[in-house]
Amino acid sequence: MVKFVDHMFPFAVLFVFTLAVQCTLQEMTLTPDEDADDADEDFPSSGKLSFKTPDLDDEHAHSQHMPDALKCDACRHLTHVMQESFDTANKKRPSLKKNLPESQILEIFETVCSSKFDNVGVKEIKGVTRLSGPGLETADVPGVMAGGGKWPSRLMQMCGEYIGDLGEEEIYEAYKEGNLQDFVCRQPGQDCYKHEQKTKNKKKKLDNKTTKSKEEL
Structure with a gap:
């Protein structure tokens, strides 16, 4: 009996330690930033974290289209995948000096756009x-x-x-020139351009509000 207890003691200690870690994680929450907006890229380097599932509204959960607030993130992800795919293809054929045949370029676009995107989702960050x-x-x-x-x-x-709006050749040419993401996402009227303008306007209003408050003091 004593030998059995001695044998089980390390497992009991491990079990108690695991429970303690789980309880600690369950208590971890994120304190929302009052000034956070959907284009903010400055994340807290310290503070409490949230491990709860994102609370999605009707547009995020049911719309067939990408919610406007997430289109810039989506565009940046897609151009990242395109960039990596083009880089991989060109490393295999260095003698072409990025002049891939049209058939291969079209094949890459088809592969990217038909991806399962199983490593993409949504998180709640800073509220x-x-x-x-x-x-x-x-x-x-x-x-x-x-x-x-x-x-x-x-x-x-x-x-x-x-691809339909900008064209395969034009997008690939932008890749060769080193400005793929700017060409696809940041031209006037494009998703990140709209997002960045919206963010600038929000920050400007906030700055004006802060200045006015200081003047009143």
């Missing part, structure tokens, strides 16, 4: 729902990511729209 995946700073922020559902089809749709 704001953000897209998370390769190429996005949100991928490195701790938290629970909710993927699957309508997110893959929304990304496929956006990918096809970019």
Whole structure:
């Protein structure tokens, strides 16, 4: 009996330690930033973290289209995947000096746009729902990511729209010139341009409000 107890003691200690860690994680919450907005890329380097599943509104949960607030993140992710795919293809054929045949370029676009996007989803960061995946700073922020559902089809749709609006050759030419993301996402009227303008306007209003408050004092 004594030998049995001695044998089980390390497992009992491990069990208690595991429970303690789980309880600690369950108590961890994120204190929302009052000034956080959906285009903010400055994440807290300290503080409490949230491991709860993102609370999605009707647009995020049910719309067939990518929510406007997430389109810039989506565009940046898609251009990241395109960039990596083009880089991989060109490393295999260095003698072409990035002059891939049209058939291979089209094949790469088809592969990217038909991807399963199983490593992309949404997280709640600083109280704001953000897209998370390769190429996005949100991928490195701790938290629970909710993927699957309508997110893959929304990304496929956006990918096809970019190609239809801008053209395969034009997008690849932008890649060769080193400004793929700017060309696809940041031109006037494009998703990140709209987002950045919206963010600037919000910050300007906040600055004006702060200045006015100081003057009243």
